[in-house]
Amino acid sequence: MDDLDEYPAIAAHWLQVFMDRQLPVAITWNPNGKVRLGLGADPDELEALRADCEVVTQLTPAPDSLAYDWGDRVVEWVMNPLSLPEPLVCFQTLQTTSRGELLRQTAETVASAIAEGQVAARDVAIIGPGLDAIARYTLAEILTRQGLPVASLNDQRPLVNAPVVRALLTLLTFVYPGLGRLADKDAVAEMLVILSQIPQAAELSPWFATIQIDPVRAELLVDHCFVPHLEQPDLLPVERFDRWDRLGYKATEAYNRLLQWIAQQRQQLQQRLMPGVVGCLDRAIQTFYWGGNHLPPDQLTALRELMETTQQYWTV
Template structure:
C-alpha cells in the first residue's frame, strides 16, 4: 500500500471476506507506518471489532494494540474532548457534560414537556410514554443525519407521517418541544444521543481545530461495514480523502442492518464511492446454501414458481397451532443433539420476535427438562423481573422515611424468602407478613415474629432467619438516621449484608445487580446535578422508575460489555449453548451456524423492518430535486434478509411454520411460498 494512494472501496455480500481484506490493508499500512503512527479504525459494534481483531491476529502475532472504535464511541469521545470548543461556538457556559441514559432521558423529557404535550399529540402516538419516546427518537435521527433540530418540522412535512395527519401545527409543536428539550439539556450540561450527534455534525466536524486534530492524530482511515453507519460519517471520510490520507472502506450489499435506526447506506455510497477505487469481492465457493439456493428461493418469494424443484438442504416443520410448533421444533433439535448429528452451539433459532410463551417454552424444554444450555442473544428483560432486585426495592421502602405508599405488601414474602436464602419458605413468609407487617405512610415496618399468635408453627430456622433479617434492616435504618443516607451507599450496604458472597449467585443475577447499581449511580448523579429534590423524593422517584420496567439488563450471560463505547456483545463465537435470537440481533452480531431454524416462517413480521418512527424523513436524498428518500419496501427488505441469512448458514435451514399465530390469526407472509418446496 503506497503512501497517498487513492481510497479503496470494497463491495461484497455477507461472509465473502471483506473483513479479511480490510485486515490485510491494515497490516500493510502498519508495515509502512510503524508506531507511534496510528490509524482510525471504525466498526459498527463489538462483535465486528472481535472479528477484525481476529483477522489481524492471523497476519500479525502481536495483533493490533491501538483502539478500534464504534462510530458512536468516537463521536462521544471527541464531543467530550472538545466540549469547551463546542460551548464557545454555541456561546453557552461550559459545564462538565453528563450523558443521559435512555430511561433517564425519557423521565426528564416527560417532566419537561408535561404541560406542553397536547391530547391530540398523545392520541396520534397512542399514549404519553410512546409519544415522548418517538419525539426523542426524532432527535437521534436528525442528529445522525446532520440535520439541525430546528429543521426537524421541515423534514417531517416531507414524510409519510405528515401526509397521514395532514396537520402542520402538529409538526410545529414537535419542533417546539424538541427545541425546548435541546436548550434545557445544554443549559444543564446533559447530552443524549441525538444531541451528541448534532453537536458533532454541526459544530465539531466543520471546525478547523478538529480537522487539524484528526490529521495529527491519525495517518489512516479504515471502516468495516460502512453500510451500517450514519450519514454524518461521510464528512469525516471526506476530511481524510481530501488530505490524501490512506482510506479503505468495506460495504455489504446484503447488510444494511441498521437502516431505519440512523444508518444511511445509500447516501454514504453515493458520496464516497465515486472518490475511491472500487473492488468487488465474489462469494466464496464453500457457501453451498447461498450459491445453490439463493436464486430459487428469491424466485419463489417473488411468486415465480416455474422450473422450481424441492429446495435441497431446506426442511420444514409445519403445524396447525403455535404451541405444537414450539414443541415439535424443540423435539427435532433435541433428537438431532441426542443422535450426535450436531452440537447445541452449532444451532441457531432465529425469529422476527420472541414472545413470553416462546421464551418460556424454550427455557423449559431445553434447559429445565433436558439440560441443554441456551443463550438468548442480547435479550433485554426489565430489572424488576429479577426477584433479587424486587427484594432490594422492598428493603428500600422499609429503611427510608416516607416510602409507605410504595411498599408492595404482596412482595414482602418474596423478600423474606430471597434474603433468608430460602430458609423461610413462602408459606411461612406469608404468615409472617400477614401478622407482623405494620403499614404506615412515613415509617412502615416489620415487627418481631412473636406478634404472630401461632409463632410456634414457625420452624427454628425460620425464626432465626427472620430475626436476623430484621436486625440487618434496623442496622441500615440506624445508619440512615445518622445521616449516612446516600442512595448508592445504602444499596451497597444492602448487597454486602444480604448477598456477601456474590460467587453463590447465578451470572444473570450478578448482571442484574451490576445494571441496578449503575442505574442508581446515574440516577443519583442526574438528580444531584438538578438539585431540586430531597433524598426521600429521589428514592421515591428511583423506586417508581425501576418498577415501570423501562430499565433492562441481559438475563443470561453478557460478555465484553463496554457501555462507554456503545458496544454490543459477542455471542457468535461462544460455545456451549444453543443460540436463540431475533433476526435483527443475529444479523447485527454477524453470527454463523451450521443449522438455522427460521421460526414463524409464515409471519408477516419477517418482512417488516425495525425502523424508528418517520426514519425515511431523515435519509439524505441521493437524486436531484428529491426532498427525501422513500421508505424501503418489504420486498427489498425480505430479499436482503434471506440473502444475508443464507450466507450465515453452513449446512441446513429449517422453516418452522404454524398455520395460526400466537394470537390465533392465520399466517401468510412473504416467506410462505417457500414452504411448499421443502423436504
C-alpha cells in the same frame, strides 16, 4: 453509534454537539432498518446528520456472515409470501398446528441434534424476536430437563420483571423514607421469599429446597408483621405473630437476619454513613445474594444492569 436509525430524534442534538467540536464520531445506518419506527424512533430527523458526515456505503454483507449467503432469498420469502421458495439444505422448516407444539418440536430438534453430535451445545442459539415469558420458560424447561444448560441472552424485558430486582427495590422502601406507596403486601411477601434463598447451584437441588421462607410462611409474616405506611413501612418482630412457632427455625432466623440488616442500614442512614443507593444495593446483593455468583446467567445479568442503571441515574 450503532443503528442510529433506531434512535429518537433527540439523539441528533447531542451527536451534533460532538460534531460541532470536531470530535471523532462514528455512526452506522441501516437503510433497510427503521425497525423501531413508531416506537419512539425518528429516522427521518436523524438522517439530516448525513450532510455533515463522510458517508462510506457498504451494502454488501461480510462474506463470512449468514446474510451474505442467504440474506436476499430470505428477504424475498418474507416480502413475497405467495412465492415458492427454493428449499435450502441448510434450512429445516417446522410446521405445527399450535404454538405449544412448535415450541416443543423446536426444543426437541435442538436436543436431538446435540445428542447425535451434529452440533455442540455451546454453538446453538434460539432466536425469537418478542419471545414472551411462557415461550422462554417452555424452551428452557424442555432443554434443561434433558441436561442442556440454557442462558437467556439479550433479553428485552424490563428490569422490574426480574424477581431478584423487584426484591431489592422493595427492600429499599424499608430503608429510605418516602417510598411506602411502592411496598404492597404481595411485593413484601415476594421479597421475603427471594431474599431467603441459600446460594446453591440450580442443578444440585430444586428451587423450593433453596429458600428458607417459603411463600406460605411469607404470607403469614406479611399478614401479621408488615406495617404499611406511606412514609416508612416497617416489619415488626416475629413475636408479634401469636403462632410464630409455626414458622420453624429456618424461616424465623432468615426473617430476623433481614430485620437486623434493615435496622443497620437505617441507623447508618441517620448517621450519614450510608454510601448512597448504589452502595446500599451492593450491600444487599453481597448479603442476600452472596455476590450473585451462584445465580443463573439471566438473573446475574439483571443485577448488573440494575447496578449500572442506578449508577448512571445517581450520577445524573
